[in-house]
Amino acid sequence: MAIESIPIVDFSNFKTNPEKVAQEVVDACKSIGFFYMINHDIPQSDIEKAFALSKEYFDLPTEEKHWILKYNDKEIIKNNKPFAPLPSVFDKEKEFLCYFSKKCHATALQILIAFGIALEIPEENGGKEFFSKSHSYDKSASVLRFLKYPRGGEAAYKDHVRAGAHSDYGSITLLFQKDVPGLEVQASRTEWISAPLIPGAILVNVGDAMELWTNGLFKSTIHRVTFLPEHNHLDRYSMPFFFHPDDNVPLTPVPSRFVNQTLSSTGDHAYTSGEYLRRKLDATYNYAAKKNSN
Ligand SMILES: O=C(O)CCC(=O)C(=O)O
Numbered sequence: 001m002a003i004e005s006i007p008i009v010d011f012s013n014f015k016t017n018p019e020k021v022a023q024e025v026v027d028a029c030k031s032i033g034f035f036y037m038i039n040h041d042i043p044q045s046d047i048e049k050a051f052a053l054s055k056e057y058f059d060l061p062t063e064e065k066h067w068i069l070k071y072n073d074k075e076i077i078k079n080n081k082p083f084a085p086l087p088s089v090f091d092k093e094k095e096f097l098c099y100f101s102k103k104c105h106a107t108a109l110q111i112l113i114a115f116g117i118a119l120e121i122p123e124e125n126g127g128k129e130f131f132s133k134s135h136s137y138d139k140s141a142s143v144l145r146f147l148k149y150p151r152g153g154e155a156a157y158k159d160h161v162r163a164g165a166h167s168d169y170g171s172i173t174l175l176f177q178k179d180v181p182g183l184e185v186q187a188s189r190t191e192w193i194s195a196p197l198i199p200g201a202i203l204v205n206v207g208d209a210m211e212l213w214t215n216g217l218f219k220s221t222i223h224r225v226t227f228l229p230e231h232n233h234l235d236r237y238s239m240p241f242f243f244h245p246d247d248n249v250p251l252t253p254v255p256s257r258f259v260n261q262t263l264s265s266t267g268d269h270a271y272t273s274g275e276y277l278r279r280k281l282d283a284t285y286n287y288a289a290k291k292n293s294n
Pocket residue numbers: 147163168175177183223224225238239240
């Protein structure tokens with residue numbers, strides 16, 4: 001049966017009826033790989049404030065936004081600390097940004113607990129905390145990004161596909177969208193369906209690491225961003241929170257009676273989360289570097 005829309009999962013009942021909510025989450029992850037999370041614990045005022053900071057940053061003159069080019073590779077990986085001084089827009093709100101990214105982390109952990117419940121992971125393997133205990137706040141590659149898609153009316157940005165078709169690399173992604181829709185999902189693996197804006201909802205999707213970890217049970221679905229002609233005069237802002245397992249976590253089949261425990265013929269080597277991420281980033285950036293040098 002063709003999948004025509006993205007399910008909505010109401011988390012207001014997660015405390016009182018976790019099994020029901022968890023089942024809805026897992027049904028969505030097994031079919032389309034996307035769902036809207038409503039009644040989550042992130043106040044709308046915090047989401048609005050984060051979007052306002054993002055806009056304030058993108059509104060800066062171009063030279064100021066190129067601050068990052070001043071820093072070389074050595075400094076980028078120094079002592080596991082912020083790789084460069086933050087631009088003042090963010091520096092003055094460091095406390096808020098830390099608080100907001102911790103809220104994203106806690107919200108993503110709730111979803112992972114739902115996975116653990118519905119997949120009935122045995123207690124001796126970690127039970128409902130099987131996934132959440134492998135996603136520490138400060139040791140994984142998880143990242144909150146601020147994105148701006150400049151309005152399509154400007155000469156340089158005529159293409160209606162604004163972010164090409166791709167899957168995400170981590171375990172799950174939380175996406176905050178604002179004002180301008182545009183995300184499309186390849187639900188049935190051939191047709192694109194749109195992911196409309198639902199005020200206050202977070203759009204959640206499964207990433208490649210989770211598809212590998214569940215041995216294909218959960219679907220990491222291709223998606224892209226397009227602009228409709230009626231939105232050509234508007235900039236689009238979004239904030240994805242890419243959630244990754246800790247680097248050393250082996251992406252071997254999750255101990256669940258719902259997950260096939262046999263690796264496929266191509267999977268005789270199971271990656272750790274860190275290896276998988278590096279492999280994908282190398283492929284992306286080597287490709288980009290080659291393309292740019294041509
Ligand atoms: O901006 C969006 O709505 C989607 C972003 C996205 O898919 C990505 O950055 O991987």
